Amino acid sequence: MDLKEKCGLFAAYNGRTTSKDIYLGLYAQQHRGQESAGIVVSRGLGDYALHKDIGLVTNVFSEKLLHQLDGTFGIGHVRYSTSGSCAEKDIQPLVATHRGQIIAMAHNGNIVNALDLKEGLESDGSVFTTTSDSEVILHKIVRVRSDDPVEKICEGLRGVEGAYSLVFLFNDGVAAVRDPFGFRPLFLGRKDGSIFFASETCAFDILNAECVAEVSPGEGYFVGPKGLRRFQLPVPAVERMCSFETIYFSRPDSQFKNQAIHRYRIKLGEELAREHPVDADIVTGIPDSSNSASLGYSIASGIPLDIVLVRSHYTGRTFIAPYQSMRDLNVRKKINIISDSVLGKRVVVVDDSIVRGTTSRQIVKMFRDHGAAQVHLRIASPMVRHPCFFGIDMPDPDDFLANKAPADQLAGYLGVDSIGYLSVDALKRVVGDQTCMACFTGKYPVPVNGQSNCISKTAAAPESAPLEPEPV
Numbered sequence: 464m465d466l467k468e469k470c471g472l473f474a475a476y477n478g479r480t481t482s483k484d485i486y487l488g489l490y491a492q493q494h495r496g497q498e499s500a501g502i503v504v505s506r507g508l509g510d511y512a513l514h515k516d517i518g519l520v521t522n523v524f525s526e527k528l529l530h531q532l533d534g535t536f537g538i539g540h541v542r543y544s545t546s547g548s549c550a551e552k553d554i555q556p557l558v559a560t561h562r563g564q565i566i567a568m569a570h571n572g573n574i575v576n577a578l579d580l581k582e583g584l585e586s587d588g589s590v591f592t593t594t595s596d597s598e599v600i601l602h603k604i605v606r607v608r609s610d611d612p613v614e615k616i617c618e619g620l621r622g623v624e625g626a627y628s629l630v631f632l633f634n635d636g637v638a639a640v641r642d643p644f645g646f647r648p649l650f651l652g653r654k655d656g657s658i659f660f661a662s663e664t665c666a667f668d669i670l671n672a673e674c675v676a677e678v679s680p681g682e683g684y685f686v687g688p689k690g691l692r693r694f695q696l697p698v699p700a701v702e703r704m705c706s707f708e709t710i711y712f713s714r715p716d717s718q719f720k721n722q723a724i725h726r727y728r729i730k731l732g733e734e735l736a737r738e739h740p741v742d743a744d745i746v747t748g749i750p751d752s753s754n755s756a757s758l759g760y761s762i763a764s765g766i767p768l769d770i771v772l773v774r775s776h777y778t779g780r781t782f783i784a785p786y787q788s789m790r791d792l793n794v795r796k797k798i799n800i801i802s803d804s805v806l807g808k809r810v811v812v813v814d815d816s817i818v819r820g821t822t823s824r825q826i827v828k829m830f831r832d833h834g835a836a837q838v839h840l841r842i843a844s845p846m847v848r849h850p851c852f853f854g855i856d857m858p859d860p861d862d863f864l865a866n867k868a869p870a871d872q873l874a875g876y877l878g879v880d881s882i883g884y885l886s887v888d889a890l891k892r893v894v895g896d897q898t899c900m901a902c903f904t905g906k907y908p909v910p911v912n913g914q915s916n917c918i919s920k921t922a923a924a925p926e927s928a929p930l931e932p933e934p935v
């Protein structure tokens with residue numbers, strides 16, 4: 464629960480209320496990015512309207528703005544970014560106009576060879592206006608000498624390595640494409656005469672639209688006046704979708720391979736109970752992302768499930784800490800405990816994942832302070848040991864729990880009576896072995912050169928030396 468997804472995408476074609484459809488599609492995917500939002504729509508004849516800003520979807524767009532943005536097709540983006548140079552100018556969609564052609568794009572993922580590509584493009588005369596790796600793709604596509612959007616995409620993406628689910632707006636339609644590994648999800652939806660693309664199927668549900676298909680790794684679509692055209696990138700596809708989408712990022716009501724994410728998480732919890740059983744009085748999850756896995760643990764273990772922690776959904780980034788001395792306020796502002804549910808009880812606390820462990824320690828302390836007799840922590844994923852280079856914001860590897868305490872001292876470090884992580888094998892049994900698990904195993908599907916999402920920054924290499932525990 465220490466991780467942040469970078470982005471959510473939505474595209475709509477031939478909707479009479481295009482900007483409103485995109486707004487709703489982004490709203491449903493707000494969990495994929497809460498720092499900025501943007502929509503660009505075509506007004507025909509190479510004209511477009513764009514609005515993007517920092518803030519939640521509901522803050523960035525008003526009814527009046529949506530009215531002004533209306534067109535017959537368009538794309539949208541929600542984004543999480545780090546601060547500073549990766550902020551305002553990097554908000555997507557990115558838009559370029561070239562020889563009368565609009566090319567706008569929105570990206571979910573991370574290009575691992577962005578720095579090399581950028582250097583090559585700059586020495587060829589390109590001028591970059593953002594610090595985002597995504598702009599490299601836009602430059603490469605603009606340079607392709609063809610008016611055919613599909614040729615532009617296929618040629619422009621040659622040599623681009625890493626994770627990219629993309630939606631595009633061209634003069635006469637929208638396109639969507641997924642990298643040959645399919646790191647980030649992408650789906651095709653439909654309602655009446657409209658075609659939609661989205662990062663998650665929950666975006667179709669809010670529109671009462673039907674999910675037609677998952678866009679396969681390396682597959683793309685262009686939809687324009689002649690209808691829907693499918694294409695394939697000219698490189699072999701090897702499916703490696705991010706396993707963290709199933710563990711944590713995607714909404715439980717979204718579908719993946721015709722099954723709700725909620726069902727996968729129940730199975731993760733069931734596997735966890737089989738691998739790490741314990742005698743206890745109740746099972747509970749850390750809301751909201753661990754609810755399904757805790758249900759699975761309860762089903763498989765026979766230990767009753769109880770709701771113990773309550774999450775506030777109204778804390779924003781603008782929260783003011785009135786008392787700086789309250790060290791655990793960051794957790795307490797979000798999560799409170801129902802005391803009489805834990806008093807004198809042996810409790811199994813299920814979390815979807817641990818990266819830093821800082822929040823987990825504070826939550827464990829909450830259980831202790833409210834009289835839990837025992838606290839057993841169960842993690843519905845393997846231990847995170849390696850950084851992600853494919854579009855997930857992770858802390859510096861020095862801050863990973865795996866590097867803070869040796870495995871046999873983890874329970875003591877976190878203040879629990881016992882701790883159990885799901886094995887990589889169990890994760891594979893649930894999500895399949897065609898998924899990326901590099902942050903658990905260190906086996907990256909594509910070579911990584913220490914590059915992060917922001918082409919002005921470089922992520923640190925993983926380290927294994929244990930650090931001193933920090934105070935709770």
Ligand code: SF4
Pocket residue numbers: 646704705706707708850851852853854855899900901902903
């Ligand atoms: S490294 Fe981890 S977070 Fe990144 S894509 Fe792979 S599984 Fe997902």
